Every structure is written in C-alpha cells, then in structure tokens.
Amino acid sequence: MMSVRNRFIFALVFSLPLLVNMVGMPFGFMLPGGAWSQFGLTSAIMAVAAWPFLQSAWASFRHHHANMDTLVAIGTVTAYLYSVYALLTKRAVFFESAAFVITFILLGQYLETRMKASASSAVEKLVDLQAKDAEVIRHGQSVRIPLAEVQVGDVIRVRPGQKIAVDGEIIEGSSTVDESMVTGESMPVLKKTGDKVIGATMNSQGSFLFKASKVGDDTLLAQIVEMVKKAQTSHAPIQKTVDKIADIFVPVVLIAAIATFAIWYVFLGASAVTALLFAVSVVIIACPCALGIATPTALMVGTGRSAKLGILIKNGEVLEAANTVKTIVFDKTGTITEGQPKVTDIVGDAQAVLQNAASLEAASEHPLAAAVLAKAKAAKIAIEPVRDFQAVAGQGVTGQVKGQAAFIGNAKLLTTPLAPKLAQAMADLQQAAKTVVIVGVAGQAIGLIAIQDAPKASSATAMAALKQQGLRTVMLTGDNQRVAQAVADQVGIDEVIADVLPGDKAAAVAKLQQTAPVAFVGDGINDAPALTTADVGIAMGSGTDIAIESGGIVLVKNDLMDVVTALTLAKKTFNRIRLNLFWAFIYNTLGIPVAAGVFAALGLVLSPELAGLGMALSSLSVVASSLLLNTTKLGQRQKGLPVTQKAIA
Amino acid sequence: MTQIMVLLGAVGLIGFIVWWFFGKHTTATTTAKVQNATQAAEVVVSGGYSPETVVLKQGVPAKLTFLRKDPSTCLDHVVFPDMGINDFLPQDQAHTIAIDTTKPGNYEFACGMNMFHGQLIIK
Numbered sequence A: 001m002m003s004v005r006n007r008f009i010f011a012l013v014f015s016l017p018l019l020v021n022m023v024g025m026p027f028g029f030m031l032p033g034g035a036w037s038q039f040g041l042t043s044a045i046m047a048v049a050a051w052p053f054l055q056s057a058w059a060s061f062r063h064h065h066a067n068m069d070t071l072v073a074i075g076t077v078t079a080y081l082y083s084v085y086a087l088l089t090k091r092a093v094f095f096e097s098a099a100f101v102i103t104f105i106l107l108g109q110y111l112e113t114r115m116k117a118s119a120s121s122a123v124e125k126l127v128d129l130q131a132k133d134a135e136v137i138r139h140g141q142s143v144r145i146p147l148a149e150v151q152v153g154d155v156i157r158v159r160p161g162q163k164i165a166v167d168g169e170i171i172e173g174s175s176t177v178d179e180s181m182v183t184g185e186s187m188p189v190l191k192k193t194g195d196k197v198i199g200a201t202m203n204s205q206g207s208f209l210f211k212a213s214k215v216g217d218d219t220l221l222a223q224i225v226e227m228v229k230k231a232q233t234s235h236a237p238i239q240k241t242v243d244k245i246a247d248i249f250v251p252v253v254l255i256a257a258i259a260t261f262a263i264w265y266v267f268l269g270a271s272a273v274t275a276l277l278f279a280v281s282v283v284i285i286a287c288p289c290a291l292g293i294a295t296p297t298a299l300m301v302g303t304g305r306s307a308k309l310g311i312l313i314k315n316g317e318v319l320e321a322a323n324t325v326k327t328i329v330f331d332k333t334g335t336i337t338e339g340q341p342k343v344t345d346i347v348g349d350a351q352a353v354l355q356n357a358a359s360l361e362a363a364s365e366h367p368l369a370a371a372v373l374a375k376a377k378a379a380k381i382a383i384e385p386v387r388d389f390q391a392v393a394g395q396g397v398t399g400q401v402k403g404q405a406a407f408i409g410n411a412k413l414l415t416t417p418l419a420p421k422l423a424q425a426m427a428d429l430q431q432a433a434k435t436v437v438i439v440g441v442a443g444q445a446i447g448l449i450a451i452q453d454a455p456k457a458s459s460a461t462a463m464a465a466l467k468q469q470g471l472r473t474v475m476l477t478g479d480n481q482r483v484a485q486a487v488a489d490q491v492g493i494d495e496v497i498a499d500v501l502p503g504d505k506a507a508a509v510a511k512l513q514q515t516a517p518v519a520f521v522g523d524g525i526n527d528a529p530a531l532t533t534a535d536v537g538i539a540m541g542s543g544t545d546i547a548i549e550s551g552g553i554v555l556v557k558n559d560l561m562d563v564v565t566a567l568t569l570a571k572k573t574f575n576r577i578r579l580n581l582f583w584a585f586i587y588n589t590l591g592i593p594v595a596a597g598v599f600a601a602l603g604l605v606l607s608p609e610l611a612g613l614g615m616a617l618s619s620l621s622v623v624a625s626s627l628l629l630n631t632t633k634l635g636q637r638q639k640g641l642p643v644t645q646k647a648i649a
Numbered sequence B: 001m002t003q004i005m006v007l008l009g010a011v012g013l014i015g016f017i018v019w020w021f022f023g024k025h026t027t028a029t030t031t032a033k034v035q036n037a038t039q040a041a042e043v044v045v046s047g048g049y050s051p052e053t054v055v056l057k058q059g060v061p062a063k064l065t066f067l068r069k070d071p072s073t074c075l076d077h078v079v080f081p082d083m084g085i086n087d088f089l090p091q092d093q094a095h096t097i098a099i100d101t102t103k104p105g106n107y108e109f110a111c112g113m114n115m116f117h118g119q120l121i122i123k
Helices: A004-027 A035-048 A051-062 A068-088 A095-119 A122-128 A220-233 A237-267 A272-285 A289-308 A316-322 A332-336 A350-361 A367-378 A420-431 A459-468 A481-491 A502-513 A525-533 A545-550 A561-595 A608-631 A635-648 B002-022
Strands: A133-138 A141-146 A155-158 A167-178 A189-191 A207-214 A311-313 A327-331 A342-348 A386-392 A396-401 A404-409 A435-441 A444-452 A472-476 A495-497 A518-522 A536-540 A553-555 B029-031 B033-035 B038-045 B053-056 B062-068 B077-080 B085-088 B094-099 B105-111 B117-122
Touching: A004 A035, A004 A095, A035 A051, A035 A068, A035 A095, A051 A068, A068 A095, A068 A237, A068 A272, A095 A272, A095 A608, A122 A220, A155 A167, A220 A289, A220 A311, A220 B085, A237 A272, A237 A289, A237 A316, A237 A561, A237 B002, A272 A561, A272 A608, A289 A311, A289 A316, A289 A561, A289 A608, A311 A316, A311 A561, A316 A536, A316 A561, A327 A332, A327 A502, A327 A525, A332 A472, A332 A481, A342 A350, A342 A367, A342 A420, A350 A367, A350 A386, A350 A396, A350 A404, A350 A435, A350 A444, A367 A444, A396 A435, A420 A435, A420 A444, A459 A472, A459 A481, A459 A561, A472 A481, A472 A502, A481 A495, A502 A518, A502 A525, A518 A525, A525 A536, A525 A545, A553 A561, A561 A608, B038 B053, B085 B094
Parallel strands: A327 A472, A327 A518, A472 A495, A518 A536, A536 A553, B029 B053, B038 B062, B053 B117
Antiparallel strands: A133 A141, A133 A155, A155 A207, A167 A189, A167 A207, A311 A553, A342 A444, A386 A396, A396 A404, A404 A435, A435 A444, B033 B038, B062 B094, B077 B085, B077 B105, B105 B117
C-alpha cells in the first residue's frame, strides 16, 4: 500500500497536465487527445490515489457507518462517472474536478499526519529522557548494566555530567542536579547525602553514590509518562456533543446533496451538469474531519506542554472543569506554608538562650525540637550534655545544663513571673500567630524562642495572581482561627476556615461548591477526600502518593505559582478547543449553503475543486491552531521557560 | 416526465440513506475465549470494528488483537481513552494490546478521530 505522501505525489503529477489544460483552454490550448487524455489521467488517479478512499467508504457503508472517506468517494466517483457518460455522449466533461479534489484532500491529509505526529511527540520526548544504563556497585565492584536490570536497593554511582538512572536517595557525595526536564524547575538543585534524586535528571559537576528506591514503572518519570498518555487519549466532555453531531453528519450531508441536485434540476430548471456540480460541491465541502480532530489535537498539545512545566493534567474532564472554577481552596500546612516549623525570633541573649534550649531539646522528641536544633546548628552553637533530663507533660522539659537547672516550655515552669518586657514581647509574637516557648535557668526566664510554620516564598505572589484572575481564595486548616488568620494576612487570602478536623475537609469543600465550582489544593493523605470532592483537585507533587492519585492536576514542583500556571494553561487549552470547534463548524455551515448554490444568484458559487481545497484548509487550520498552544504566553512564568524547553527538545 | 422520475429517485435515495444509517441494525458481539488462564479476542478493522463489542472476563489477563484491513488513515489508530492506550495499527498486520481486566465496566474504544466506536465489556 502506498503511503499518503506517495499517493499525493502520484495525484499531483497526473493532475498537472489537467491543470495546464484548464488554464490553457481560454487561449485555445488543448491537451493532445482532448477529453480522452483527461479520461486517462483521471482514471489513473482514481485507480491509484483515490482507491483507498473507495475501499474504506465501501467497508464502512457495509457496517452502516459513514465517514469522511464516504464523502470523498461519493463526490469524486459521481464527478468521474458523469464525465465518462458525458465523454461517450459527446458532452462537456469535468474530469479535472475529481482529480483536483483527490489531490487537495491528499495534500491536506499528508500535512495533517505530519502535524499530528509533532503534536503527539510529548510522550516520546519524555520517554527519551530516560538513562540507557547505570553504573551499579555489586559485590564491591562497579558494573555497567542496562536500566531494566536495576533493582530497588542497588547502589548506583553517578559521575559528573551523567544522567541519574532511577529514583533514589544519596548515600555519599554531593552535587548540583538539573531537574528541569522532570520538574520544570530551571535552577539546578543542590543535592547532598540524604537528599532524594529523580531518575532521568542530569548531574552536573559533582559525583555521588545513591541507593535506588524506585525502578521501572514506579519511577516518577514513568508515572508522569503514564499520566500524560492517559490525559492525551482522554476526551473532554465537550467532545461527546461533537461525536453525536459527527455520527449523523455524513448521512445528513448526503441527503442535503441529493436534495440540492433535485431542487436545481427539477424546480429551478438547471442543466443536469450544473445541478450535479452543486451536489458534488456539497458532498466535498462537508467533510467533518476537522470536527473530529479539533478536541484531541488541542488536548495533546496542551497536556504535553504542561507536562514539560512539571504540571500534570490527568484528563480532558479536569481541563474543562478548571475552566469553570470560581473559588480556590488551599490546605494550609505544607501547601501555603513550608510545612516545617522554623525558629523565627529569639528574644534575650541569643547565644545563651539557644544553647540551653538546644541542649535540652537534643534529647526531646517534641516536633518543635527539630526547629530549635536546626537553628542551633546553623548558628554553630555547641550542645552541652544534660543531666537529670525530665519531660514534664503539658509544661516542657527540664534538666541540668552546665551544672545549672535549665528549662524550656511554657509559663508553668516559672517560679518568678515573667518580666514585663518579656511578657510584652511574648504577647506581640503570639499576636503574629507564632508559637512562643520560654527558656529559663533556675526558675527564671532568660529569653524566648518564637517558632512558626512560615509561608512559602511564592505564596503571596501566587495569591495575588489568582485574585487578578478573579478567583476567590480560601484557606482550610485544622489550626486555630488566630494562627490561620495571621498566615492568611501575610499571604493575602480572602477567607479563612479554621478548626476543621481532617475528616471534615471534604465536607467544607462540598459546602463551598454550593455557591460556585471549587478547586482544592493540598498535599497530605488527609487531603485526599477533599481533592476528590472538589471540581478540580490539585495535588502538590511533594505530597503523598495517595494525594497524587486523588488529584486531577498534579504539580511536580512544590511551588504555588504552578497553581496559577496550571489554571491558565487549562483555560487556554479549553478555549483553544472551543476555537477549533468554531473553525471546524464554520467551514461546514457556511460552506454547505454556498456549495449548494444558495447564493448563485449573487454570483457566489463553489466549484468542487475549491470545495476540496476548503476542506483541506479546515483540517489544517485546526491542527495549526492546536500547535500554536505550544507558543502561547503564560504570564510571568515565561521567563524561566527557554531552559526547560531546550532540555526537553 | 424526467423531472418527476428524478424527484422520485431522489426521495427514494434519501429514504434509503435514512433507513441504512439511522435504522436499527444489529451489531456483532463476541466473547473472548479463555485458554490457560489467559483470554484472547480478535477484532478486524475494516470500515469499522467487527465485532463492535467484545466481552472479557474480569481478572483474567486479556489480549486483544486488532487486524486493520482498511487503508483509511481514519482508522490507523485505536484509542482506549480510559486506559491511556493510543496505538498505531499497521495495515494487514495483527497488533496485540494487553488489556487490564482488574476493574469491571464498559470501556469505549474508538479510532483516532473518534468517529468509529467499539465497546469492551469486562464482567
């Protein structure tokens, strides 16, 4: 079987003499052999280039189906057979109509397959990112093995400039890693012992050993590929309406064509040739293939592009829903905030306060202890041994530091009341929603440490951008109203719903849904029900697998700005689908009456050749419009893009 | 006289199109054969899918073989939207797709342009 390209070339070569003949006719030029040569050339085109159309049309006819090939076949065969009849009875022939229509349609199909291939290349590009092999340490010796043989628990060496084979955790060495191809983050990330590395990302200067934690289909890249594949083959709900139309479209067009012929010939007294030309034009212009590709191509380009930015949109349904969202709800901890408490203020002699606090906390398991120890480590303060360590429930911890009785905790551990200056500082810090602990020696306070789960750097910018898009922002949290409100004020959130038990998050989202469609952004296991309940669930990628499973959109990076980008991109893609459908329909709805000769009185008619060209153009404009999604601007995110794009291309 | 004949012919042809494309016609259904704890079925792609409905048993690994005889580019891909499958079907060559039968339900499949449809029933 000849490829579409070869069929097009064949049709082009054989229709060129016909073109010369048509152009030359007014100047008295004729092909040698006249109408018989036209018959020969066109017969060759019908037998070779057009044959597959006829075959497919017949096969679907037997199944009680009709498709675009049905229209092409009926249109060209009608023109061809009539011309053969005209040739034998010495009337005017129009073989060139059939030949040109076939040529144009094949040109359209050829360009379309090429463009469709480039639209669907995102998945292949992602798969190509994978490393081909890995240097694994086995029995104390390093061996190079194919990627497929790497197992969980293998220790893998990564040299400068090498690709990281699979997901894992660094056990020795450090380096900076370019993760742009997977996360979309254009800045290289510093990785040291204990940090997680992602398969398919690129190591730069350093060299390190890491232990494989996920291989094969479990790696982040494999999961991204799977998700993008599913999204690209999914259908947006809008497509269902289109499908229904497409199903009845072709038979209706055939009926319209027959009616056109009958009306012109029987009622308007046109000649059989004129009536037939109108009918053939109707059949050709009406090809609904632009309609069929309007949604899938836009979806492919849109989801492919977002995947490059580290935003995974699961399917067309999510895309359409994202377009209607009016309210966006955020989980607080880990989504708006860093998720890890940090020491923000120290009141008193920082050195003494921190040394006492850190020494006592070194033995404690309190969640806030980690924040204090991290601060002490950063300030290079030595931790002293503690004797008589004691954790007092509901108060704090006590112990002997450097021979003195020290404590860290709340006011209940004090023997003398807090000095007015410290009490004022404590009230101020608490007002700013910080957790304040008192550090003291011998029953007397020597200072305060304020700890807070601070908002991420990008939170405030993201909220401002969302508000600019006309969205209402809501924060949902289990924390108390005061703490929640303080964070909300810092980042600029419209509404706070505090004191929500983890199990009630979904109910809170459902309540908000009563007024307008809601998107929910979260990362924890306890966010999963809310992610599912919301019209659009956006899971932060640093979150748990369950959250990722429940979200309709997954953000690989832990950056709230991606929420803005995701919504923008979803809107742009959906608008593109609508624009495509408009283009696909406009050709048919405007084209059919013109082709049927409704405006013939005004001198506006469409010959079958022009109809064929118009049909090819309609498919091409739809695919081209989808491909343009790759270059649309997405606001401020655009700056970081070139690096990422290069890494993918 | 010719005019009346043409008119009658046109009306008759329209009637035929309506009956042929919109009338109720039975579609073929096949149940996959289970053999050695796997099941397999073949679908011929020619102007549509025959059979149009394939029934699979839940929990038994399934292989669905597509044989495209149709030269049309319209049918050169088969898409299972719910399963993330979008495969190219080489003409006149059998192409086998492994189907995950863990979840029961009705799954649509369609050509690349979503104009021809088939159905997979897992129960």
